[in-house]
Amino acid sequence: MMVGSKSSSEAARLVTPTMLVLWLVLATVPLWITRIGLYPYLGIEILIWSLYAMAFNLVLGTAGLPSFGHGAYFGIGAYAFGLCQFDIVANLWICLVAAALAAGLAGALVALFISHRRGIYYAFMTIAFGQIFWTLAIKSHRITGGEDGLLKIKRLPANFGLVSFDLTDNVAFYYFVLAAFAVGVAALWRLVHSPYGRVVAAIRQSETRAAHLGYNVWLYKASIFALSAAVSGFAGGLFAMAQLAAFPDVMSLHQSGYVVMMTLVGGGLVSFWGPVIGVFLFLTARDVIGALTNAWMLYFGLLFIAIVLFRPEGIAGAISAALQQHSLNALRQRGTSAMRLLVGGGR
Amino acid sequence: MSMLEAAGVHVRFGDRVVLESVDLAVADGEFHGVMGPNGAGKTTFFNVLTGRVKPSRGKVRLGGEDVTGLSPHRIAAKGIARSFQIMTLFDEFSARDNVMMGLPEFRARGLDFVHAVAGDRRFAEQASEALAAVGLVEKGDVRAKDLSYGDRRALEIAVALAQAPRVLCLDEPTSGLGSDGVQRLAALIARLKGKLTIVAIEHDMEFLFSLADRISVIHWGQVVARGTPHELQRNDWVRRSNLGKFA
Numbered sequence: 001m002m003v004g005s006k007s008s009s010e011a012a013r014l015v016t017p018t019m020l021v022l023w024l025v026l027a028t029v030p031l032w033i034t035r036i037g038l039y040p041y042l043g044i045e046i047l048i049w050s051l052y053a054m055a056f057n058l059v060l061g062t063a064g065l066p067s068f069g070h071g072a073y074f075g076i077g078a079y080a081f082g083l084c085q086f087d088i089v090a091n092l093w094i095c096l097v098a099a100a101l102a103a104g105l106a107g108a109l110v111a112l113f114i115s116h117r118r119g120i121y122y123a124f125m126t127i128a129f130g131q132i133f134w135t136l137a138i139k140s141h142r143i144t145g146g147e148d149g150l151l152k153i154k155r156l157p158a159n160f161g162l163v164s165f166d167l168t169d170n171v172a173f174y175y176f177v178l179a180a181f182a183v184g185v186a187a188l189w190r191l192v193h194s195p196y197g198r199v200v201a202a203i204r205q206s207e208t209r210a211a212h213l214g215y216n217v218w219l220y221k222a223s224i225f226a227l228s229a230a231v232s233g234f235a236g237g238l239f240a241m242a243q244l245a246a247f248p249d250v251m252s253l254h255q256s257g258y259v260v261m262m263t264l265v266g267g268g269l270v271s272f273w274g275p276v277i278g279v280f281l282f283l284t285a286r287d288v289i290g291a292l293t294n295a296w297m298l299y300f301g302l303l304f305i306a307i308v309l310f311r312p313e314g315i316a317g318a319i320s321a322a323l324q325q326h327s328l329n330a331l332r333q334r335g336t337s338a339m340r341l342l343v344g345g346g347r
Numbered sequence: 348m349s350m351l352e353a354a355g356v357h358v359r360f361g362d363r364v365v366l367e368s369v370d371l372a373v374a375d376g377e378f379h380g381v382m383g384p385n386g387a388g389k390t391t392f393f394n395v396l397t398g399r400v401k402p403s404r405g406k407v408r409l410g411g412e413d414v415t416g417l418s419p420h421r422i423a424a425k426g427i428a429r430s431f432q433i434m435t436l437f438d439e440f441s442a443r444d445n446v447m448m449g450l451p452e453f454r455a456r457g458l459d460f461v462h463a464v465a466g467d468r469r470f471a472e473q474a475s476e477a478l479a480a481v482g483l484v485e486k487g488d489v490r491a492k493d494l495s496y497g498d499r500r501a502l503e504i505a506v507a508l509a510q511a512p513r514v515l516c517l518d519e520p521t522s523g524l525g526s527d528g529v530q531r532l533a534a535l536i537a538r539l540k541g542k543l544t545i546v547a548i549e550h551d552m553e554f555l556f557s558l559a560d561r562i563s564v565i566h567w568g569q570v571v572a573r574g575t576p577h578e579l580q581r582n583d584w585v586r587r588s589n590l591g592k593f594a
Contacts, residue, residue, distance in 0.1 A: 008465040009465065011463060011464070011465040012463045012465035012466040013463075014463075190460070190461070190463060191460045193463050193464060193465060194459055194460040194461065194462060194463060194464060195453060195456045195457055195458075195459045195460075195462070195464055196457060196458055196459055196460035197460065197464075198444070198447075198448070198464050199448070199457045201437075201439075201440075202437045202440065202448050205437040205438060205439055205440070206435050206436070206437060208399075208419075208431075208435055209431075209435045209436065209437060210448075211418070211419040211420045211423070212397060212419050212420075212423050212428070212429055213420075213423055213448055213449050213454065213506070213510065214420050214423035214424040214451075214454045214510070215420055215454065215457055216418075216420045217420065220457075223458075
């Protein structure tokens, strides 16, 4: 199979046509979401979880590292955002940086211990550390509010010096989150297609080969984990603003499992956009099927099983395969028509 | 001074001694063959030279510098490239991207997450040069996993050459190749001879005896014979062993 030149030209861009179309469509969401019986907050959740899932996919999809405790970093970001505005300074930008920094540092600390492992040992270590952070969040009642969570977190205004935007309204906050999502997506796209992203993807395919080409495999595995944790923490900071609180539940093992499911169902292993598709499906299924039955997770679970069994490359992979088949059929059709013309002309 | 030198290399896994006081000195530009029966310790010796296995005793020097026990990535960065007995490529990458990963310039920019790879033509051009050296330039855009077995073997060598190594270690490079493939490989090695220091483990005696400047025979973890192909053909141990039939 040839590796297409179209994809390389897309990889060289900071902003691709797909991104522009997606951002434009997302920008119209507040105009019609209530008309279809949904609400702007769902849009906010989808954007925040999409950013989180894309950050998670740096580890799972790009690096091929099975991390099953990533909720910890999302949660640490949420707590750090709240604690920053309560105890340090109530500034949106500083608190978002604090969220990313705290989660990134926690990720770096964990990465020190797990980056020389792989496979099942790596996976279990991520779960163990995730559980440690979750337990700390529940037990440190004076700092985190324990099981009640850290309440009364404010949506701080987005102050740009000359102008300041109030984000208390859900529609205003949606557009702020959309802007953060757009910047995050462009940054992650560039990272994945940079020399660094290439090396990480190479390590996923063969650690041995990469090491014998002169790459410090441990350093790359550790740094991609810390980076992923930092972006997850940033998304967690946004989530704290969205919920006006930070709860330990997002750090639990089952919530960490959600992001894995979202990423796999969407097709994160084969596509940059897979996690976004997975998050959209998961959260809309939660709200739409969840309005009909409490057992919505049963149906999503069945979808997950079906995808793992029949389409392990996920929905993005299935779409990509269908598009490839379509182009192949079109080429065959053109070839047949050309043959007919040639044969006809010969007569 | 030798380009690559191993002195008294000793490796044991638990109670089992795998290598016992193995010495090797390969001159700059020499093609040194390593032969011996299966399980003799040849690949373990390669793993010591390239950092995969730390020796229990002994030293490995590259251009006079002690590189004993350094990790594989450090040894690779110092200039020892290797291929593997079981082919190890980045299967999802194109042939060109595989080679690009080996370029020292690319490695130097490995932590750059600001610039796009696709925007830099120099990498693609340099990778194409290495592919041309092994006759794969036409297949640069083909994924490694979609290449034929012989082309994959050639790609492994192209990746190693892209590293601009001081020493190239080839672990059974003709393994699984048909006669055409072996001839192509022999022609390539003949072109590289003298320009690059090469150490090759090989079972194809015809290939080895026609190309190598000197050959070491390893058996039971020890060097039992060493010399030019002509000298080895007259060596008693080689003549008595199965290997002598081919020599």
